[in-house]
Amino acid sequence: MAASWADEMGEVVKPASAPSRPTRPSYVPPARRNKPLSADAREYCPLSSAGPDFIPSSRSHRARGRDPNPFEIVETFSELGVSDGGGINFDAYDDIPVETSGADVPLPVNTFAEIDLGDALNENIKRCKYVKPTPVQRYAIPISLAGRDLMACAQTGSGKTAAFCFPIISGIIRHCGLRQRPARKARIANPVALILSPTRELSSQIHDEVKKFSYLTGIKVAVAYGGAPMYQQLRDLEKGVDILVATPGRLVDLIERARVALQEIKYLALDEADRMLDMGFEPQIRKIVEQLGMPPPGMRQTMLFSATFPSEIQRLASDFLSNYIFLAVGRVGSSTDLISQRVEYVRDVDKRSHLMDLLHAQRANGIYSKQALILVFVETKRGADSLENWLCVNGFPATAIHGDRTQPEREQALRSFKSGATPIMVATDVAARGLDIPHVGHVINFDLPKDIDDYVHRIGRTGRAGKPGLATAFFSDVNQPLAKSLSELMQEANQEVPDWLLSCAQRSSYGGGKSRRAGGGRFGGHDYRRSHSYSGGSSSGASYQPQPAQGYSFGNASIIATGWD
Numbered sequence: 138m139a140a141s142w143a144d145e146m147g148e149v150v151k152p153a154s155a156p157s158r159p160t161r162p163s164y165v166p167p168a169r170r171n172k173p174l175s176a177d178a179r180e181y182c183p184l185s186s187a188g189p190d191f192i193p194s195s196r197s198h199r200a201r202g203r204d205p206n207p208f209e210i211v212e213t214f215s216e217l218g219v220s221d222g223g224g225i226n227f228d229a230y231d232d233i234p235v236e237t238s239g240a241d242v243p244l245p246v247n248t249f250a251e252i253d254l255g256d257a258l259n260e261n262i263k264r265c266k267y268v269k270p271t272p273v274q275r276y277a278i279p280i281s282l283a284g285r286d287l288m289a290c291a292q293t294g295s296g297k298t299a300a301f302c303f304p305i306i307s308g309i310i311r312h313c314g315l316r317q318r319p320a321r322k323a324r325i326a327n328p329v330a331l332i333l334s335p336t337r338e339l340s341s342q343i344h345d346e347v348k349k350f351s352y353l354t355g356i357k358v359a360v361a362y363g364g365a366p367m368y369q370q371l372r373d374l375e376k377g378v379d380i381l382v383a384t385p386g387r388l389v390d391l392i393e394r395a396r397v398a399l400q401e402i403k404y405l406a407l408d409e410a411d412r413m414l415d416m417g418f419e420p421q422i423r424k425i426v427e428q429l430g431m432p433p434p435g436m437r438q439t440m441l442f443s444a445t446f447p448s449e450i451q452r453l454a455s456d457f458l459s460n461y462i463f464l465a466v467g468r469v470g471s472s473t474d475l476i477s478q479r480v481e482y483v484r485d486v487d488k489r490s491h492l493m494d495l496l497h498a499q500r501a502n503g504i505y506s507k508q509a510l511i512l513v514f515v516e517t518k519r520g521a522d523s524l525e526n527w528l529c530v531n532g533f534p535a536t537a538i539h540g541d542r543t544q545p546e547r548e549q550a551l552r553s554f555k556s557g558a559t560p561i562m563v564a565t566d567v568a569a570r571g572l573d574i575p576h577v578g579h580v581i582n583f584d585l586p587k588d589i590d591d592y593v594h595r596i597g598r599t600g601r602a603g604k605p606g607l608a609t610a611f612f613s614d615v616n617q618p619l620a621k622s623l624s625e626l627m628q629e630a631n632q633e634v635p636d637w638l639l640s641c642a643q644r645s646s647y648g649g650g651k652s653r654r655a656g657g658g659r660f661g662g663h664d665y666r667r668s669h670s671y672s673g674g675s676s677s678g679a680s681y682q683p684q685p686a687q688g689y690s691f692g693n694a695s696i697i698a699t700g701w702d
């Protein structure tokens with residue numbers, strides 16, 4: 138009998154320092170083989186027609202063949218999370234309700250071909266094997282391409298990253314191609330697009346995505362986040378940057394050191410925008426957006442994305458937007474339709490033995506493998522260390538990620554989890570948002586969060602891209618305040634709610650577990666302007682006109698009318 142899961146899986150544990158296997162030659166489309174690389178690049182790169190003044194920041198490196206092909210860094214497309222035929226199970230999204238509000242909402246599209254994203258980006262979309270746009274992409278891309286500001290609320294794992302990346306890349310190709318660039322290294326980087334996200338891992342993931350989407354476009358992408366050596370990031374910035382992906386803290390640092398300037402920003406995207414404007418980040422975000430030279434709303438295009446958007450955060454966010462469109466795709470509860478949710482009453486002292494039972498049962502049922510990773514959320518960093526240790530001692534290969542670990546340790550934990558070397562990862566909320574880890578089959582809330590929105594993001598690490606997932610929550614006495622919002626969320630997602638939880642919810646004197654949901658606490662995305670006498674948004678003066686989704690071809694119109702009240 139195998140001593141541990143890793144033994145049973147015959148897992149070859151590759152240490153982080155192990156040399157990687159030799160890379161394959163860059164992908165070259167058949168029609169372009171045997172041509173010089175620079176010619177290829179020109180052919181793919183619409184920027185090359187921009188005129189003699191334009192010097193793409195990365196051209197010289199590419200011509201020397203030094204830019205890595207982001208499509209070959211991973212071994213297969215499935216490792217890109219975009220497996221065979223597109224990865225996303227679109228049938229799962231057939232009945233998704235969609236609501237837009239704001240003035241003159243552009244029509245949604247059904248296919249990528251309907252939108253003029255440019256040849257180079259279209260090629261990359263094909264390389265990613267994205268066959269058709271997801272619902273949030275169908276709506277958000279035309280809105281953003283029309284130059285409109287956008288606040289978008291769509292389910293976890295539904296393709297929001299591409300929804301803001303595609304318009305940015307396409308817009309840069311189209312509108313910023315003639316930008317003068319220094320021929321030599323510049324001390325101050327002047328990006329035209331800034332994508333902010335709350336965690337280092339998420340920024341790194343978005344950076345990888347943007348590199349894929351902008352491959353061979355001539356667009357230069359860089360990333361800056363804390364915990365990683367500054368000098369490498371500075372070297373990358375010196376090469377010139379069109380799109381900068383960053384966490385707020387490191388970005389402020391770079392601006393204050395006069396290594397990044399925001400005066401040329403045309404596109405600003407905030408991923409996990411509600412988190413970014415929550416107490417922890419708001420001052421930094423305000424500083425970046427309002428005090429450090431960035432063009433004001435109206436002079437730049439701003440896109441805010443998340444799976445949850447409490448009204449008070451929307452109110453704050455509206456300071457950054459001009460005449461914006463609010464887009465809500467799918468009830469947040471329905472993001473969990475794909476996820477079977479279970480909640481079990483477990484006393485705090487019994488949690489470890491209960492977890493052990495669960496893991497043994499999962500092993501006995503054969504539902505564990507590299508294809509079914511288990512993510513266990515706990516409340517504290519110390520709790521994460523201690524549970525990881527306990528699991529390992531008990532023969533369950535586990536790793537842990539939290540804010541007190543060094544960045545290399547965090548990266549190593551993620552690598553080891555993704556590869557299946559340690560198919561269990563214990564995490565604090567640092568891993569709750571945005572991370573797109575293929576094959577997370579089970580999310581266990583060992584400690585439930587205080588906020589129901591955090592629960593939504595945590596369980597959203599499974600059931601991504603239309604695939605099914607399982608989420609188990611250990612509910613103890615301290616979680617009483619969450620009972621009402623949790624039972625409501627589960628009911629919305631057609632999940633079986635245990636009687637004891639319903640009783641708890643009824644007893645609960647206040648029912649939100651700190652939920653700040655817009656629209657009465659039931660939905661994650663409801664335009665707050667609808668429930669407030671709105672006179673045009675704080676920055677635009679435009680009039681607010683709620684509109685039903687238009688040209689809606691796959692949704693359920695009756696839900697549209699009622700689903701957001």
Ligand SMILES: Nc1ncnc2c1ncn2[C@@H]1O[C@H](COP(=O)(O)OP(=O)(O)OP(=O)(O)O)[C@@H](O)[C@H]1O
Nearest residue numbers: 218223267269271293294295296297298571573602
């Ligand atoms: N049009 C598409 N076709 C196929 N796969 C897609 C498409 N768009 C996105 N994906 C894939 O879907 C997965 C989820 O996308 P993404 O990480 O952008 O979700 P998200 O909505 O940002 O999730 P979260 O709310 O957790 O941040 C990714 O693996 C991505 O590559």
